[in-house]
Amino acid sequence: MTITSAARARRAAKALIAVSVVGAVSLMGAAPAQASDWGGDGDSAGCASPITVATTAITGSRGKLAGKTIGELQLRWSWSCHGNWSRVVLYGGMYSTPVTVEQIVESEGRRAGSTDHNLRTGSGGTSAWTRYLRLANSQSRACAQAWLSSDFDTLNYHTNGARVCA
Structure with a gap:
């Protein structure tokens, strides 16, 4: 032909x-990062002189990240807000795919949370946080929990998480 x-x-x-x-x-x-926050008393970015009162590692579970620390979950406090919030720090340079970060902080029977979609760590890393919870008693126990979802440069989409209390 x-x-x-x-x-x-x-x-x-x-x-x-x-x-x-x-x-x-x-x-x-990729789509730009998007966040949704709920609960709490305000944006923790306005809380002066924050300190980390508790932290725990977030560890990869598959592929080249299995057993490696890929970030950390922090429980934060500020006297200026008289409140706690959660912050996730993602380490950079370990994977190239976007991550969804879901996190909750809870204390005194109340909760605040956030979901951040399409976060990219790049070479320098990134972070995401919840709104703060104003506490009636600064000695109240507070807990933070986070879930990171991505394929983390593997063949499967999966979730890694952590929980910390103080």
Whole structure:
């Protein structure tokens, strides 16, 4: 079968369109990070002189990250807000795929939480946090819990988590 020059031109045009679409989609990149917060008394970014009162490692569970510390969960406190909140610090340079971070802080029968989608760690890492809970008693026990979900550069989407109390 002989392919005419008109048929070759049509095939070339289709191939060019396909390459253009793939190129445009790859330039769009991943969706930007999005967050949703609930509960609590305010944005912890406005709490002066915060301290970390408890911390625990978040450990990878599969592939090249199995058994490696990929971040940490922190329970934070500030006297200026008289409150606790949760912060997750993700270490950079370990994987390239986006992460969803869900976390909750609870104390005195109340809770605050956040969900951050499409976080990228890059080479320098990143962090995410909840709103703060104002406490009636600064000695009240507080707990924070976090879940990190991603494929972490493996073949399967999975979740790693941690919990800390003080």
